[in-house]
Amino acid sequence: MLETAADPHTAFARVDWSQPWLAALAERGARWQEAALADYATYLSALNVDARRAALSTGRGNALSFIAQDDLPPGASYEGHIAATGCVPTRHNLHDFFNASMWFQYPRIKAALNALQAGQIDALGIGPTRGGLRDALTLFDENAVLFASCDPRVSEALREFDWQSLFVSRRDAWGERCEARIFGHALLEKLVAPYKACTGHAWIVEVPPAYFSADDAQRRALLDERIAGMLLAAPPTSRDFAPLPVLGVPGWWPENESTAFYDDVSVFRSGRRHR
Structure with missing residues (x-):
């Protein structure tokens, strides 16, 4: 029953x-x-x-x-x-x-x-x-954010915890040269009641510039095929992800229209530097 x-x-x-x-x-x-x-x-x-x-x-x-x-x-x-x-x-x-x-x-x-x-x-x-x-696979399943980018400078800013470049000085890249799509179902559940510190684990995937001219279904199909292939070719480790405070994504939260939003170091933390 x-x-x-x-x-x-x-x-x-x-x-x-x-x-x-x-x-x-x-x-x-x-x-x-x-x-x-x-x-x-x-x-x-x-x-x-x-x-x-x-x-x-x-x-x-x-x-x-x-x-x-x-x-x-x-x-x-x-x-x-x-x-x-x-x-x-x-x-x-x-x-x-x-x-x-x-x-x-x-x-x-x-x-x-x-x-x-x-x-x-x-x-x-x-x-x-x-x-x-299995820990890395579970992390992907529960908390991943698919970060598609055709601009290596933006991808590197994410890897380097360079929030000012990612969200402020290169803000015009969002929607034109990069975007974020939430995959993790636990993360989506958390975002039913959003809070500033809500952080996903970004999986960075390079895409061609034409990706950003495609419609939603075409973009999802490209990411689906490419990332599935990446996972099967080289199973992930926990170090393959980059933390991403998701309410910092331009257009996702009204408060982030102010650059002061990103000054909160309890959320937008400095972290390990990519080697």
């Missing part, structure tokens, strides 16, 4: 689709939100209708579908079960709501992450700790 999480109505009702980081999710997300506000069974049904239409697959080529969390067999690992069956255990909460959304936004990246996680589980089993590779 499906069980409903505590007060899901309040959590789902708080999602504001007008926020710029949710724009690409809004059409499907609003439909899912309406289903989630009805009940757990209606919500899972809505996810599975879309999954059948999209004909997506998971890490080992199984057709994507969504099941209630209680249907995960006892003793089965979450990632291993997804890889083996295509079925994603899904709770009636925002965390898993945004996780499901990413399967549709970036199916190749999600499948690559799942394949790598399942491969580690097959090789090493489930222990008290995940290990370095």
Whole structure:
């Protein structure tokens, strides 16, 4: 029997689709939100209708579908079960709501992450700790921001914690030579109630200048293919990410129109220098 999480109505009702980081999710997300506000069974049904239409697959080529969390067999690992069956255990909460959304936004990246996680589980089993590779994969899955750039100076500013260059002196680069797209579903959950210190882990990917003339679907498809290939070719480590305070992204938060916003060293910290 499906069980409903505590007060899901309040959590789902708080999602504001007008926020710029949710724009690409809004059409499907609003439909899912309406289903989630009805009940757990209606919500899972809505996810599975879309999954059948999209004909997506998971890490080992199984057709994507969504099941209630209680249907995960006892003793089965979450990632291993997804890889083996295509079925994603899904709770009636925002965390898993945004996780499901990413399967549709970036199916190749999600499948690559799942394949790598399942491969580690097959090789090493489930222990008290995940290990370095699984930690990095989880960090990507939960908290990544996809940072697309055709300007090496902007990418380097991000790597070097040079917030003044990234957000102030090169502010005109945003939308023209660089952009940020939130991938991590835990990060999206946090941003339902945004706060200044909310920080993602940026995964920097170089793109051609023509990327910024493409439409949203074309941009997502390029990132999906390119990043999935990067992950499979060279599995990530925690040092491959660059911290990015997400409300600093131009156009994402009204207060950052003032340069004084970036003077807060408790958020925009100096950090390790890239070597």
